Amino acid sequence: MFLKKTPTHVTGRLVLGAVVMAAIFAPSFAHAEEVEYLTQSNANILWTLIAACLVMLMQAGFGCVEAGFTRAKSAGNIMMKNFLDFSVGSIIFFLFGFALMFGLDVGGVFGSSGFGLTGVGDGDMMWTYTFWFFQSVFAATAATIVSGGMAERTKFSSYILVSIVITGVIYPISGHWAWGSLWLGDDGAGWLERLGFCDFAGSSVVHSVGGWIALAGAIVLGPRLGKYGEDGSTRAIPGHNIPLAGLGVFLLWFGWFGFNAGSTTTADNTIGLIAMNTSLAACAGVLGAMAVSYLRYGKPDISMTFNGALAGLVGITAGCATVSPVSSVCIGAIAGVLVVLSIEFIDTVLKIDDPVGATSVHGVCGAWGTIACGLFNVDGGLFFGGGVAQLGVQLIGVGTFFVWAFGCGLLLMMGIKAIFGLRAGKADELKGLDIAEHGSESYNGFQLFSNE
Structure with a gap:
């Protein structure tokens, strides 16, 4: 045919x-x-901008948590420090921090271009403005974590210097090591990034850095008056407004969807999984902390349960895009257990006064979340047949961030203490920092001390 x-x-x-x-x-x-x-492109810009606004709302959450977990006489001072962290932090990050974190790489250690966003071509500006804003709220988060660990006894003027150095130098340089390529691609990649370090949204880059600096600040400051007895006994100093703290936790939980899912900086089909993992880990953190507190104290402790939610959120931040939903539950539950044990250990064994548990929530659980990537990552995690290579890189990163943040934090706090003084005077601390530092009361009409 x-x-x-x-x-x-x-x-x-x-x-x-x-x-x-x-x-x-x-x-x-x-x-x-x-x-x-x-x-x-426009969808990416819109999504990243919305996410950045959600993260900015977390400043309110941090303020409520810190104020609620501490005494009424210094609540306004705590809110002032949160306003300061965002305001001075954003300007310093614009002038210096962004360039050190995302500019052209110098030896894998720091960036060297984009100071004040200069030298950026017209075609890149629309995205760069959005990306800068998104990263600026992360920088403010790293700084505001520190205020909780140093609450009720820090001179406000000295804290301004702390916030400036964190957002301008300490956070950006270590951030470059892990995230340097996010703006300029391979031309900005830091040394940890080249090793394959995994920290998608900042368990170590943001939270551990803030937590370890808070630990250094609490050590250099010393405990609040009356926190520890002469016999070494630990005395509880209850927070003045637990419902306010609970509201703060919910605000943080809500903002965390921008923190984690927004770190895609892309409107794509991964943001649903990231949001799901984020919420599941927080829920598991609540249950883990509540169960441990129930077993240890005979009743489910409210403040520990609140911190359990934050612990789960911090723990999942590194692996929110790289682990499965089941794994996120495991990561969050372990973080919830860890935070209770860590708060107890730091408070009763080490005798370090961290009023809101910032070191435990952000430092310890941030380290755990980073390590968890080496165990639970679907691609490369030890429990998923990936061997120990990824776990080894994660451990290197965790150790590096601790040495850098805690070491720089100690030097910063001791330097400020020696030159300007870091701690408020005894009379000011007893009176409350609202009156002593700002000349006003947070709850007018309920004064315990005369203004005369």
């Missing part, structure tokens, strides 16, 4: 028609591709 051959003149017409059709529709295809690119 033979196929019927198409006449030559017919073939010529078909070819000519195809050429004409291509000429007509090629611009349309090109236009469609351009529209698709612009749509995705």
Whole structure:
């Protein structure tokens, strides 16, 4: 059987028609591709901006948690420090921090371009503005973690210097090691990033850095007056407003969806999984902390349960995009257990006064979440057949962030203490920092001391 051959003149017409059709529709295809690119680009900008606003709301959450867990006479001072962290931190990060964190790499250690966002081409500016804003709220988060560990006894003027150095130097430099490529690609990659270090949204980069600096600050400051007896006994100093602290935890939980899912900086199909993992880990953290406190104290402790939610959120931040939902429950539950044991150990054994548990929630659970990537990552985790390579890199990162943040924190706090003084005077601490530092009361009409 033979196929019927198409006449030559017919073939010529078909070819000519195809050429004409291509000429007509090629611009349309090109236009469609351009529209698709612009749509995705604008969606990325919008999603990242919304996420950044959610993270900015976390400043309110931190303020409520810290104020609620401490005494009424210094509540306004704590809120002032949270306002300060965001305000001075954003300006310093704009001038110096962003460039050190995301500029052209110098030896894998720090960035060297983009100070004040100078030298950026016109075509990159719209995205750069959005990316800078997103990263600025992360910098403010790292700083505001520290205020909780140093609450009720720090001179406000000295704390300004603490916030400036954290957002301008300490956080950006270590952040470059793990996230340096996020703006300029391989031209900005830091040394930990090149090793394959995994910290998607900042368990170590943000939270452990803040937690370890808070630990250094609490050590250099010393405990609040009356916290420890002469016989070494530990005395509880209850917070003045537990419902306010609970509201703060819910605000943080809500903002964390921007913190974690927004770290894609892309409006794609991964943000649902990240949000799911984030919430599951927080829920598991609540249950883990509540169960341990129930077993240890005979009743489910409220403040420990609140911190369990935050512990789960901190713990899942590193692996929120790289682990399964079941693994996120495991990570969050372990974080909830760890935070209770860590708070007890730091408070009763080490005798370090951390009023809100910042070191345990952010430092310890941030380290745990980073290590958990080496265990639970679907691609490369030890429990998923990936061997110990990823776990080894994660341990290197955890150790590095501790040495850097705690070491720099000690030097910073001791330097400020020696030159300017770090701690408020005894009379000011007894009176409360609201009156002593700011000349006002947070709850007017309920004064315990005369203003005369």
